[in-house]
Amino acid sequence: MIWHIIVFINIIHRTIAEDGHCACAIGNVAVYREAGRLETQFSVIPSGQCVQHRDELRFVTLSNTTWTSLEYAGQIGFVDSNMLSPEVWNGGCPDRSQSVRDVPNQCPRIITRQEWGARPPSHLISNLPATPQYVFIHHGAGSRCFTESACSDKVKSYQDFHMDTRGWWDIGYSFVVGEDGNVYEARGWDKIGAHTYGHNSVGIGISVIGDFRTVTPNQAALNAVTQLIACGVNTGKIQTNYTMQGHCDVVRTECPGKSFLDILNTWPHYHRPNGSYCPPFDESIQMK
CATH class of the missing domain: 2.30.30 (SH3 type barrels.)
Structure with a gap:
């Protein structure tokens, strides 16, 4: 006992x-x-x-x-x-x-236009003529956000600026990513964007909310970007052999910021073309 x-x-x-x-x-x-x-x-x-x-x-x-x-x-x-x-x-x-990260067709949470309160486009926007070959990475160049509420407000401000100040038919990006780890649907997978001049009909544009010239996006945002691209490839919205580039690789701009570019340089599919306007990479950050 x-x-x-x-x-x-x-x-x-x-x-x-x-x-x-x-x-x-x-x-x-x-x-x-x-x-x-x-x-x-x-x-x-x-x-x-x-x-x-x-x-x-x-x-x-x-x-x-x-x-x-x-x-x-x-x-x-x-x-x-x-x-x-x-x-x-x-x-x-x-x-x-x-x-969750290891599931190849796992998509991140994508907050729809209706959920974040998008305005309707002012004109009918055409579909992309073919499956995009390019993924262009941007930053919003303003303040950052870390909650769904704050990031939704930022996306709405982007749309207002693009439509009311620049006279575009809608928010220019295909998707916007916040440091809350969410993806916000902008024009989406299938519509021609207004994000990368001269290249809008051959690629999608993903913008991360914030200014990343001297700091990098947090891990939640980086994970969301990579998951979104993987989701696009696995659902046939992006070509399997796609090329990733920063906005400044094809347009004279600081976007998406030097610190962010140093991270992009370590990602598969990133390619810096001849004649890129982007600054040199930080050689202390090793390629993976």
Whole structure:
């Protein structure tokens, strides 16, 4: 009888020691140094990744949002509690984010025009004449955004500027990506864009919200761009042997920013043509 009790206690101790109390990300979750201070973001928990915590999660309510305090990337941070799913796992926390990234036809979340509040085009826009051979990368050159609400406002401001100031028929890009990790549908896969002068009928234009001359987009945005391109290839919207270029590779501009270009240079399919207007690459960043 005593032996059975000892075995039972040992099993309880081992189970408690192996259980992982986890907070799992529902979507890409921004992490801030201070609750309610969006300008203090320092990282993003990828969708599906779970963060283990030993103690009970701590909560604070500010501006009608409940914030959860936890440790991530070696720092104490705060995230929107609605973006976390508390879970308990035997043997530690799962990481579903890697399995999501490894699925070749996995598409990122694409927020539709209706969802972000797009205006209708002022004219009928023609379809691309063939499956695009090129992917042109841009930046918005303004302030950054880290939440769906803020990024939706930025996309609307792009559309207003393109239509009201430049006189274009719609927002010029094919897609816009925010550092919230979401993709925002602009003209979409099939319509001719107004993003890369002289090349709009042969490629799609993807713009990341922000100014990336001296800083790079966060990992959530970079993941969204690569997933969007993979999605396009796997769904037949982009040619398999596509060529990626920065805006400045074919047009005299600083877009998409030198720091961003240094990252693009490490990606497959990027090609710098003769006569590119882009600045030299940072040689300290090695090709992968």
